[in-house]
Structures are given as structure tokens and as C-alpha cells.
Amino acid sequence: MFTFSAPAKLNLFLHVIGRREDGYHLLQTVFRFIDYSDQLSFRLRTDGIIKLHNPIAGVPEEKDLCVRAAILLKQATGTQQGVDIFLQKQIPMGGGLGGGSSDAATTLLALNYLWKVNLSKQHLLKLGLQLGADIPIFIFGENAFAEGIGEKLTSIKLPPAWYVVLVPPVQVSTAEIFASKDLTRNTIPIKIPPFSVWQGHNDLELPVCRSYSEVAQSLEWLKRQENTTITAMSGSGACVFAEFASEAAAQAVFEHIPDSMAGFMARGLDYHPMQQIVK
Numbered sequence: 001m002f003t004f005s006a007p008a009k010l011n012l013f014l015h016v017i018g019r020r021e022d023g024y025h026l027l028q029t030v031f032r033f034i035d036y037s038d039q040l041s042f043r044l045r046t047d048g049i050i051k052l053h054n055p056i057a058g059v060p061e062e063k064d065l066c067v068r069a070a071i072l073l074k075q076a077t078g079t080q081q082g083v084d085i086f087l088q089k090q091i092p093m094g095g096g097l098g099g100g101s102s103d104a105a106t107t108l109l110a111l112n113y114l115w116k117v118n119l120s121k122q123h124l125l126k127l128g129l130q131l132g133a134d135i136p137i138f139i140f141g142e143n144a145f146a147e148g149i150g151e152k153l154t155s156i157k158l159p160p161a162w163y164v165v166l167v168p169p170v171q172v173s174t175a176e177i178f179a180s181k182d183l184t185r186n187t188i189p190i191k192i193p194p195f196s197v198w199q200g201h202n203d204l205e206l207p208v209c210r211s212y213s214e215v216a217q218s219l220e221w222l223k224r225q226e227n228t229t230i231t232a233m234s235g236s237g238a239c240v241f242a243e244f245a246s247e248a249a250a251q252a253v254f255e256h257i258p259d260s261m262a263g264f265m266a267r268g269l270d271y272h273p274m275q276q277i278v279k
């Protein structure tokens with residue numbers, strides 16, 4: 001059995017700058033990996049069967065993104081091999097932390113290696129994008145400035161940081177938020193370099209906060225805390241986070257989260273833990 005982790009991401013800012021003809025939104029965002037992860041274990045099979053042994057409640061096995069990723073890789077390479085998958089979920093679902101996307105990317109990276117089918121990183125990036133806009137970043141493997149729908153990636157160096165992430169008790173549908181009439185779709189594009197991750201905002205915050213008061217309240221609470229360098233929603237929510245330059249500053253806020261709210265603390269990573277597994 002081989003075990004790999006699938007880290008969560010935060011969007012330090014997310015600007016919606018336009019729309020493609022197919023309705024997908026053009027974004028500018030900064031992705032940062034954090035040390036808060038799902039775990040995926042793989043046991044190889046020779047009979048070609050792909051089986052997820054512990055499907056998530058409410059997500060049928062064939063719809064799970066790690067199963068879909070395994071099937072896609074099998075089809076793309078024509079391999080006759082199969083795999084048993086065991087998924088240990090920690091990342092909240094529908095939280096804007098990219099958990100499902102990260103599970104899919106870890107599956108592509110792990111099976112590309114374990115099945116010895118050896119597709120290039122470029123090829124895996126394309127396969128990942130077929131499953132979701134958020135998947136390429138996890139294959140890219142470095143914190144990045146992203147454009148297009150998230151597939152045009154430029155690696156970016158970020159300073160050490162710690163995060164307090166609040167997890168409001170709601171799941172937000174990404175499709176629903178991008179369809180909202182309250183969404184601003186014409187933020188002025190920023191140019192790189194240079195730009196500051198601390199001057200951005202998340203255009204999806206307003207429609208999410210209007211529909212989900214739990215998200216608005218969690219964000220308001222974070223904005224009242226001291227020593228934060230960023231307070232924002234991640235992706236299409238529901239999670240909101242505050243960034244701190246020191247662990248002690250994050251810890252001080254984490255210890256005072258009200259009983260009515262839930263959350264966790266995480267450290268910002270420089271690289272995806274599987275970054276070296278593909279060239």
C-alpha cells in the first residue's frame with residue numbers, strides 16, 4: 001500500500017475579470033498550499049478494476065474525483081492495471097479549499113508513478129483540467145499566480161505565513177456562486193510583476209455572504225482580529241481565513257475562536273508535497 005497526501009489550497013485573492021464564450025469566468029488568483037490534507041492510499045491490482053473502498057457519504061463512487069481521475073488516466077494511457085483506493089478525508093467539502101480537486105491531482109500523480117505510465121507533467125496538467133478548473137494547480141506543485149480559468153500558472157514565492165481557517169457549517173456550490181446576479185465580473189486586470197497579494201480581494205465574497213449569513217459572520221469575526229495580513233474567503237467559500245506573519249499571532253487568534261464557530265490552524269507551504277514526483 002502506498003500513501004500520499006492531498007493538501008488544501010487557499011486563494012489569497014480572487015478577481016473575476018471577465019467571462020469566456022462558454023460561460024466560464026476568467027480569473028486572476030493566487031493559490032497557496034497549506035499543511036492541511038486528505039490522505040490517499042493505493043493498492044495496485046492487475047485485473048484492471050478501479051475501486052474506491054470508502055466512498056464519501058453523498059458522493060457516489062463513480063462521481064468521486066479520485067475515481068474519475070484514475071479512470072481518465074487509465075483511458076489516456078491504455079494501461080490494463082487497476083487500483084484499490086482508500087480516501088481519508090479531512091478537508092471540508094464545498095469549502096473553497098479544493099479538496100476534491102486535490103484528491104484528483106494526487107490520484108493522477110500517484111498512479112502515473114505507480115502504474116509506471118510516465119506521462120509528462122504537461123500531459124497531466126491537461127488531463128487534470130478536463131476534470132475541473134482547480135486541478136492543474138495541484139499538479140503544477142508550486143504556489144502560483146493563476147489566470148485563464150486557473151490553468152495559466154506562474155510560480156510565485158510567498159513569505160512564510162500561518163493561517164486560521166474558519167469552516168462555516170454550510171457547503172457552497174461553485175456553479176451557483178459563479179451564476180449569481182450579484183457577482184462583479186469586471187475587476188480591472190492586474191499586471192505581473194510586481195503585484196502585492198495583500199492588495200487583492202475575492203469577488204465571490206459578496207454573493208456568498210449575501211446568501212450565507214454564517215459565512216458573513218465568520219468573516220466579520222476574523223476582520224476584528226489583530227495582526228492579520230489578509231482576511232478573505234477562499235475560492236467560492238464557504239471557508240474564510242486570516243493570514244499571519246507568525247505562528248504565535250495565529251495561535252493567539254485560534255485560541256479565541258468562539259464556541260459557535262469551528263476552524264483549524266495551518267502553515268503555508270512553498271510546494272505541494274508531491275512536487276518532485278513528475279517532470
Ligand SMILES: C[C@@](CO)(OP(=O)(O)O)[C@H](O)COP(=O)(O)OP(=O)(O)OC[C@H]1O[C@@H](n2ccc(N)nc2=O)[C@H](O)[C@@H]1O
Binds near residue numbers: 025026095234237
Ligand atoms: C472558485 C475556485 C477558485 O480556485 O475554487 P473552489 O472554490 O471551487 O475551490 C475555482 O475556480 C473553481 O474550480 P472547480 O471547483 O474545479 O470548478 P469546476 O468544477 O471546473 O466548475 C464548476 C462550475 O463553476 C463555474 N465556473 C468555474 C470556474 C470558473 N473559472 N468559472 C466558472 O464559471 C462553471 O459553471 C462550472 O460548471
Ligand SMILES: Nc1ncnc2c1ncn2[C@@H]1O[C@H](COP(=O)(O)OP(=O)(O)O)[C@@H](O)[C@H]1O
Binds near residue numbers: 093096099172237
Ligand atoms: N474526493 C472528493 N472530495 C470532495 N468532494 C468531492 C470529491 N469527489 C467529488 N466531490 C464533489 O465535489 C464537490 C466540491 O468539492 P470540494 O473540492 O471539496 O470543494 P470546493 O470546490 O469548494 O473546494 C463536493 O461537494 C462533492 O460533491
